[in-house]
Amino acid sequence: MADLTITEVSKKYDIKPDTLRYYERIGLIPKVPRQSNGNRYYNEGLQGWIEMIVCLRHSDVPVEKLVDYAEMLRQGDSTLDAREELLKEQLAELEQRKSNLNRSIKRLKHKISLYDSGEIKKGKSYFEEYKIMDD
């Protein structure tokens, strides 16, 4: 895999150059190597790291947690346990999120079915339709 400029990485992962620089500033991405003119180039390892970050950010894993993880990586083997712990916490968080999501999806689908069946039309008062669903 070839080195890429900031705009190329930006396009590859659909993330703004400003965001990439911001991530570097706060320590989420390590010091990116530069060309002689000062421009950044992203090698294979960096691209993999960025891919990971972008993936987790799409699921709203907090930037702060990712920074903590990156910081621990930098510190080396002494942080192995803490790193694993952090990953497990975030996993638990996402599983929770997934269950919330399923609940919301179920609710929306139910409500849409009421619209589709015409049940919502029947002259209900504006908020009456919001009886608690039995779930």
Next chain:
Amino acid sequence: MADLTITEVSKKYDIKPDTLRYYERIGLIPKVPRQSNGNRYYNEGLQGWIEMIVCLRHSDVPVEKLVDYAEMLRQGDSTLDAREELLKEQLAELEQRKSNLNRSIKRLKHKISLYDSGEIKKGKSYFEEYKIMDD
């Protein structure tokens, strides 16, 4: 179901009184009826509506979208189609979110398994471990 005070609703749905007042201010909750002393009381219909909002907010459906929906509800039958449309859009959004989430969960699990198997320990350089996963 009985009427509840703001603190009671707050406890029931685990949401701060300030947030409930804020939701009312921005039109996400309709004008809440008051007791003679000016205090709010939430009747059954309102509680159902709040339950719905809280559920969808747990999945990060934007407050703005919910306000739009509430506004359309207030406008009555002429907005039926637009309301259904909005619900369908949000549903699509949540399905997308769910697929992101599954991807992230898979990734975290994989990474945790590397820690558990001891593979991460083997003197890898700090970011080398972030090769792109084949998913």
Next chain:
DNA sequence: TCTTGACCTTGAGTTAACTCCAAGTAGTAC
């Protein structure tokens, strides 16, 4: 040589969604 375009830096501005604060009132407990 001049201009264009892609990059750079620092620092400020924006957005969403709360969250808090100060000051005031109503109702009850002693």
Next chain:
DNA sequence: GTACTACTTGGAGTTAACTCAAGGTCAAGA
């Protein structure tokens, strides 16, 4: 009557995560 508690209001402050603006450098092409 006074303290205490639970509410009220309007408005200001906070947080996370970008996002943008202003001004500067540098290499390539007309």
